[in-house]
Amino acid sequence: MIKKSFIALVLFFISVSWIAAAEITIFFYNPDAAPTDPSILIKTSSDYFKKAGVQMKIQPVIDADVFSKLVKEGKAKVFIASSGLVKSLGDGFKEIMIPNGEDGSPTYKKIVMTKADFKGVPDLKGQNVGSTSLGPESLNFLNEYLFKSASYDLNNSKVIYVKKDLDALLAAKIGQIKAAIISEKNLSKIEKINPAAVAGIKKLLTSEPIPESPLCAANDVSAGDLDSLIKTFGDMENSPEGKEFLKTLGYSKWVAK
Amino acid sequence: MNNLFSKTKSALYSIILILIINTFIAPPVFSDYNIAVVKTTSERSQFNEVADNFTSTLMQKKGFIIKEYDLKKTEAEDLAKDLQKSNTNLIYAIGDKAAANMTEYTKDIPIIFSMILNYKNPKLKLNNSPKVAGISLEVPAEVTFMQMQMLIPNIKNVGIIYSDKSKEIVDAIVSKQTEFGININTLKIKSADDIEDAFDKLKKNSQALYMVADPAIYNKDTIFMMIEKCKKNKMPFIAFSDNFVKAGALMSISPSYFAIGSQAASIAEKILIDKMSPDNVGVESPIGTFFVINSLTLTEIGITSNEDVLSFADKVYRKDDVEK
Secondary structure (H helix, E strand, O other): OHHHHHHHHHHHHHHHHHHHHHHHHEEEEEEOOOOOHHHHHHHHHHHHHHHHHEEEEEEEOOHHHHHHHHOOOOOEEEEEEEEHHHHOOOEEEEEEEEEEEEEOOOOEOOEEEEOOOOOOOOHHHHOEEEEOOOOOOOHHHHHHHHHHOOOOOHHOOEEEEEEEEHHHHHHHHOOOOOOEEEHHHHHHHHHHOOOHHHHEEEEEEEEOOOOOOOOEEHHHOHHHHHHHHHHHHOOOOEEEEHHHHHHOOEEEEEEEO | HHHHHHHHHHHHHHHHHHHHHHHOOOOOOOOOEEEEEEEEOOOOHHEEEEEEEHHHHHHHOOOEEEEEEEEEOHHHHHHHHHHHHOOOOEEEOOOHHHHHHHHHHHHOOOOOOOOOOOOOOHHHHOOOOOOOEOOOOOOOOHHHHHHHHOOOOOOEEEEEOHHHHHHHHHHHHHHHHHHHHEEEEEEEEOHHHHHHHHHHHHHHHHOOOOOOOOOOOOOOOHHHHHHHHHHHHOOEEOOOHHHHHOOOOEEEEEEEHHHHHHHHHHHHHHHHOOOOOHHHHHHEOOOOOEEEEEEEHHHHHOOOOOOHHHHHHHHEEEHHHHHH
């Protein structure tokens, strides 16, 4: 009797650990695309994964440095991250899916907002500039996509990293900082919600098109898991739950790379 | 062979010449700045978030050596002596214990403080010290009101109940009311006992109640009373802490601890690179907010907001959260 119970218990634990292992955790970091409250992302994604009948979950990470560490230490095998952060993560993974924005484009733009009477980009020298963080390579990334065209090096400014674009924009509006670097999509949203929040400020600079956040998988992720991820993300636009998840991210669909 | 030897010799001479020129003509290389981050770990988990973001912001630039110290493991006076001896260029003191001790025990090292509820408290000796700059925890009223307008689109009249304890804060808000296009109705009372009557008077000309940090009138009982009265009268209650939002207030705006660390890094650059004196930097108001919304209260009091507002909230309380 004791032997049988022991065998049953062992089998139970093996099956539980097998089920747990079968679940794919998708780590997520992108302040330009996601709602600030991670629970919104968790809810809409789990509704979709449940509907799709797959063992997947989204794990938002709110700190770019923590996210980088998880990927580099091999703890985050599957992830979605802003392209600026992806560039700094090494080469132990591959991009498997690319999202399209609501306008159908696989890229988006960042902009620099200042008070209406601010003269020009060179005047940002020595000044406070607000931005969300794209990880340890934030300054290089912003220089490459945004300030290179204006022959300006953001290292000459003091960058204050904030959690959300709204923080940077409001700080620029009331003069706490000289400029806010935000996504063009978020500016449109804020303008629609409260036009007064953007009154008296102007667009100083617009970036080159920045690739949207890819879905990435570590090189040792199994072929079966890759197929499952590609199918689940590719089908997202075909169900109401999937559409809701896409809307939360500000995307229209995922395309295999 | 001779030709090869002669070419190698002239190449060597060229390298030596370049090295000599570089030594004397090249601009001097700045030595690294030593920064001490002093805090009491595990006092508040937010302190670590602040310290981490301070370090990660500065580490993206060259020339900073940052070391963290824990006042739980080291005596403040001993640490101050060590920092003084070891040519520390700047101290970032997180929390009132670290700030007060470092200000008292160090001589001329610039200090930046943050995460202190009342930095003007005379016991801390921070206010008006020439070697001290900092970041307060008071979110600018303009920022709070702009976020309130995002959630409550047609708001025009906001009521504030206050006492002598919060007069300074309320005067500052009233002086800026035209900037954010909202009419502020204030009512001064003496104690918490008068708050119910004050609310009944104020509700006649106010669409929302804005809570200021005033211990003379707001305690656990009066806060819950105001939350319930506001709900009953379909009035938004704007709090300053997310704990009250969980309890039923409509929204709260408090400082973002994440951004405070990065803001302190910008002040460190002002002092070390731009050579500004700490008293010229002064005390800055915090950049960035922790924006919290109770979606149940939003529905209960019948406010229709643009659904995108929720995507800018740092925390949205829903049915499941509130029942926990």
